[in-house]
């Protein structure tokens with residue numbers, strides 16, 4: 001979505017979008033004390049959009065019971081809670097934290113607008129994504145074990161694709177004409193909702 005179109009969408013839904021995500025607590029990152037992790041708070045509860053984010057972010061994990069969704073973005077583990085809390089790890093500095101918060105706000109607002117325009121996703125779609133396994137993805141890959149993705153074979157790639165360490169772009173054969181349909185189908189399985 002272009003910047004002007006984005007602004008317009010946020011204006012149209014001004015009363016429901018998140019205006020502010022405030023960074024509340026910053027501490028040294030557990031994985032690397034040279035980096036920071038932080039907790040932030042959105043100005044709205046986010047429970048209703050967690051399933052939408054789950055279906056839009058290919059490597060997201062979601063627990064309704066815990067009211068939490070987490071995913072890897074670049075090297076950061078990002079967790080979004082139903083009450084509007086957001087945590088992020090492995091952040092370089094305050095500047096990067098601000099940038100990540102702004103990106104998260106953008107994504108959250110796209111999900112809010114999606115909810116307002118499309119309604120809640122059906123529990124069946126959410127369940128179908130929960131049931132995705134490396135085997136199911138492997139079955140849809142070219143299965144040539146050509147290693148162009150840098151993995152030992154298609155199954156290892158499928159596992160890494162599911163946990164977010166690889167993307168579909170890392171498998172060049174999926175761009176061959178004969179595999180295009182497969183790529184589209186896997187994409188649809190990993191992220192049935194598109195927010196951009």
Ligand code: SF4
Pocket residue numbers: 141142143144145146147148149150151152153154155157158170171172173174
């Ligand atoms: S590049 Fe694609 S086809 Fe080749 S091994 Fe990796 S996943 Fe399989």
